[in-house]
Amino acid sequence: MRAWADRVVAPLILLCLAVAATPGRAQTSDLVSTNALRVCADPANLPMSGKDTPGYENALADLIGEKLGLPVRYEWFPMATGFVRNTLRAKKCDVIMGYAQGHELVLNTNHYMTSVYALIVPEDSPLAEVETLSDPQLKGLRIGVVAGSPPATHMGRNGLIGKAKSYALFVDRRNESPAEDMLDDLEAGEIDAAILWGPLGGPLVKQDHPGLKVIPLINETLPPRLHYRITMGVRQGEKVWQRELNSLIRRHQDEIDAILSEAGVPLVSDMGDAVLDVSQ
Known part of the structure; x- marks a missing residue:
């Protein structure tokens, strides 16, 4: 019995200790690819995304992939009814580059614009x-x-x-x-x-x-609001992946702003009441 414990139980304890010592990887869902940044995108949604002609969301994906040290790979599907179900929820990809804050179909990152x-x-x-x-x-x-x-x-x-x-x-x-x-x-x-x-x-x-x-239209005071915060969308429950993207957004906001500004996206304050100049 003592020999069995040495051969089986001890290695299991060491494995648990090793996992505990790497909290990020221990909690990251196995569904998130570690070999590529798998992006859910519409193939014909310019100026945001495009399969043949890239849009600014493709440029954002390239930036995030570069910071993660991963190649970008796409799962293409029209941005219509069933988009999230057939891409993110089907586990064919791991992030939607542009998603309005607060939408319950996805887990939102912090907003990047x-x-x-x-x-x-x-x-x-x-x-x-x-x-x-x-x-x-x-x-x-x-x-x-x-x-x-x-x-x-x-x-x-x-x-x-x-x-x-x-x-x-x-x-x-x-x-x-x-x-x-x-x-x-x-x-x-x-x-x-x-x-x-x-x-x-x-x-x-x-x-x-x-x-x-x-x-x-930043001067409209009555509802409905006309400004929206845009996030990246990930699968519900994948909090570690969400936090990793939050960190990337925070550390590289200037580069994100530059991509959006170059594309011609009007950027406004979080309350939607002032136009931001990020060209400096």
Whole structure:
């Protein structure tokens, strides 16, 4: 019996002690790959992510992979109903690069940016000075808005819905792009102004529509709020992985800001009431 204990029990005790001495690895879920940064992403969701043409979320993934010393590998799936179920929850990947804070489908990291919906107008028009949706200059104009998005409520409150042009909220971006259609309509004069989520509209304007101006809607005081904190999303329960990403976000926030700023994403304060200048 003593010999059996020496051969079996003692090694088990040593193994437990070794595991206890490495708390990070002891708690990290076995579902998180240690060979690659496995990213869940939409293959046709530019300017955020793209399989053929990378977006700024791809650049963020490259940054995180570099800091972890891991290659980046993607699980591609359209950003629509079933996205989380078929990617993150199916354990085919370990992180979604951009996810709104507080969404219960995922465990959120600390936010790495706060952004806001924006009014987009021709930069040489009188509308370039508008800062709120209650501005009288918007009365009677045809404004593009994504159906069901928070700005639509503000437009209704200010009497702007009657002539609004609605664009679809849920689409397969491999086949259509309401945001790009809206900006094309604006340049063609079919609408007088557009309202888009800043991280979507800002980069599209910077890339393809230099004659347009992006005005972050930071002065709206009534609900619903128009600013949102964006995090990385991981599987529920994987707290060690969450903390590891939190640490990377905290230590490399300047590099993250630089990527977002270069892309044209309007960054605002955590309370959504001031535009941040991170170009310094």
